Amino acid sequence: MVSERGLQVLRAIVQDYVDTREPVGSKAIVDRHQFGVSAATIRNDMALLEDEELITAPHTSSGRVPTDKGYRVFVDHLADVRPLTSAQRSAIGAFLEDTGDLDDLLVRTVRSLTRLTGQVAIVQYPSFARANVSHVEVVHLGGTRIVIIVVTDTGRVSQRVVFLATEPTDDEALQLKAAMAALLTGKSVRDGAAAIARTLEHDVPVPREENRRIVLRAIGEELEEFRHDRMVMAGSATLARRESDFRGSIYPLLEAIEEQVTLLRLMGEMVADDRGLATSIGRENEPFGLSEASIVAGDYDAGGSQARVGVLGPTRMDYPTNLAAVRAVAHYLTRLLEEDEKSR
Numbered sequence: 001m002v003s004e005r006g007l008q009v010l011r012a013i014v015q016d017y018v019d020t021r022e023p024v025g026s027k028a029i030v031d032r033h034q035f036g037v038s039a040a041t042i043r044n045d046m047a048l049l050e051d052e053e054l055i056t057a058p059h060t061s062s063g064r065v066p067t068d069k070g071y072r073v074f075v076d077h078l079a080d081v082r083p084l085t086s087a088q089r090s091a092i093g094a095f096l097e098d099t100g101d102l103d104d105l106l107v108r109t110v111r112s113l114t115r116l117t118g119q120v121a122i123v124q125y126p127s128f129a130r131a132n133v134s135h136v137e138v139v140h141l142g143g144t145r146i147v148i149i150v151v152t153d154t155g156r157v158s159q160r161v162v163f164l165a166t167e168p169t170d171d172e173a174l175q176l177k178a179a180m181a182a183l184l185t186g187k188s189v190r191d192g193a194a195a196i197a198r199t200l201e202h203d204v205p206v207p208r209e210e211n212r213r214i215v216l217r218a219i220g221e222e223l224e225e226f227r228h229d230r231m232v233m234a235g236s237a238t239l240a241r242r243e244s245d246f247r248g249s250i251y252p253l254l255e256a257i258e259e260q261v262t263l264l265r266l267m268g269e270m271v272a273d274d275r276g277l278a279t280s281i282g283r284e285n286e287p288f289g290l291s292e293a294s295i296v297a298g299d300y301d302a303g304g305s306q307a308r309v310g311v312l313g314p315t316r317m318d319y320p321t322n323l324a325a326v327r328a329v330a331h332y333l334t335r336l337l338e339e340d341e342k343s344r
Contacts, residue, residue, distance in 0.1 A: 002052060007077055008035070009045045010054055014066050014074045018318050021245075023063030068282030068315055071294070075279050075319050082320040084328050088116060096332050102155040102302075106232045109309060109333060114235030116325040119313035120257065122295075123333075124231045124267060126154060126302035131226065133184045133192050138177035138215065143167055146176075148215060150222050152189060154302055155337065158222040165210040176215055184219070189226045196220040229264050233257060238313070245314035252289045253312070262288050263295075267308050272299055276330065277323055278308075282315045296322045298330035302337045309333060 054070035113121035270278035297310030
């Protein structure tokens with residue numbers, strides 16, 4: 001069992017290693033931190049930490065660096081998450097205010113978070129399976145082109161240009177809009193997709209109904225897309241700039257970013273604490289092929305549907321600052337989405 005001073009020594013090693021990227025020795029700890037004991041005493045504490053596999057020596061006769069287990073103990077024993085400065089909080093608020101639709105808000109969210117942390121930023125879309133279709137619009141653009149707009153009560157907007165089989169008259173365009181609104185408005189995304197599937201299954205394929213079937217298929221595809229879990233990311237270039245922090249290749253991380261499915265599964269399985277924050281460090285991510293990376297995530301709420309926002313980076317990261325940034329951004333997201341819901 002690690003003593004209270006041992007935890008303080010571990011905290012000093014983690015902080016100094018994150019700041020300097022250099023292994024930390026007992027003399028450096030005595031010089032930089034006010035422990036009030038000799039370097040020999042600190043060496044004894046470090047030996048005990050090494051016995052517990054919380055720190056390790058990367059080279060013979062060098063200082064020590066935290067292990068994945070050490071980072072975990074450090075994070076678990078954080079007395080409090082370091083608060084952001086007022087300037088940082090103001091920057092988040094200014095960047096996220098006056099956004100357009102949900103897509104715009106989430107893109108701004110990850111850009112803001114990667115600026116704050118210097119890590120890859122990730123935000124999950126809320127689950128839209130329980131969202132309701134609040135509006136359907138069909139606009140004739142001329143010729144055979146129309147634009148279909150589908151809006152949900154959670155703020156998700158889909159806009160898609162579709163080419164019909166024949167050029168519609170003004171009356172036909174209005175009828176298409178009315179038919180789609182009658183079929184879908186007020187239904188959940190899941191029920192709307194099912195209603196479209198049933199309609200297409202029982203439709204008689206006559207030429208004069210082909211335009212309606214094209215619109216139905218297009219809207220059905222959009223509703224299915226609403227139901228799929230997906231995420232927005234920013235800051236992938238930070239991995240290349242910090243490649244030296246990874247013992248092996250950064251290729252598994254780049255592949256996970258491109259595929260998204262792995263990250264969605266990992267973030268979905270992370271267990272949050274009572275502050276709504278979760279971390280998954282190093283070897284804890286081995287089942288997902290990301291044993292050299294850490295993820296810090298926080299929960300946000302979107303109309304009763306919960307999702308996560310977080311950062312991905314090497315295990316040598318500033319956990320207190322990243323946790324504070326994730327928590328602050330998650331709070332802003334929840335507040336903005338609540339205000340948007342109340343205004344509708």
